[in-house]
Amino acid sequence: MLLAADANGSYRLEEARQLLADTDDLALQCIEQPCAPEAVAEHAALVATGGTPICLDETITSLATARDAVERRACAVGWRSRSGG
C-alpha cells in the first residue's frame, strides 16, 4: 500500500526537515506542500536533501509557477517503492 501525506503548508523549513526525518522509514509516496506556498526555495532545499519526495499543491497557481517550481527543483515526485527506490 502506498501512502502520501499532505501538510498543507504547515511547516517552517526546519520543522519540515524534522518531519521528513521522522517519517522517512514510512516510505511515503510523497509529502505534499510541507511549507508555505511562497516558500519555493525552502521546498527546493527539502528536495535537495533527498528522501521522501516533495510535491506541491498551493504553490502551483499557474503554468508559470509550475515551470518555476520545476526549474528550481522545488518538487520531485515519482513512484517510490517500499524498498526506497
Ligand SMILES: [Mg+2]
Ligand atoms: Mg493539497
